[in-house]
Amino acid sequence: MSRTIFDEPALLDETLVSLSEACRLFPRTVARPTLERWLRKGSKGVKLESVLVCGRRMVSREAIDRFVRNQLRTESDKPALQRSID
Numbered sequence: 288m289s290r291t292i293f294d295e296p297a298l299l300d301e302t303l304v305s306l307s308e309a310c311r312l313f314p315r316t317v318a319r320p321t322l323e324r325w326l327r328k329g330s331k332g333v334k335l336e337s338v339l340v341c342g343r344r345m346v347s348r349e350a351i352d353r354f355v356r357n358q359l360r361t362e363s364d365k366p367a368l369q370r371s372i373d
Contacts, residue, residue, distance in 0.1 A: 298338045301347035309346045314355065322346075325354070333357040 310317050325335040326344070336350040 298336055298347050298350060299340075301349040303338070303340065303345040303347050306344055306346065309351060312348060312351050331358060 304312065306319060306322055310319055310322055322335070324330075326337050326346075327334075329335070333354060335346060335354045337344050337346045339345075
């Protein structure tokens with residue numbers, strides 16, 4: 288199930304940053320191609336929200352925060368691996 292949250296007017300009210308700056312705003316710096324993949328295809332069913340402003344793709348600090356929180360949530364939703372004791 289792919290989930291995309293995309294509301295351009297709401298994103299325009301947030302703190303927009305360039306993709307280059309966005310790469311440095313994650314808990315660990317990510318490569319630009321990784322960021323672009325998250326915009327296009329998403330990760331674990333969640334896409335990073337973005338908006339096109341004057342021909343430049345932008346993301347918001349708030350969208351990055353939502354994306355990271357959603358990634359953490361999908362991690363915690365996974366069932367724990369059980370080790371079999373033989």
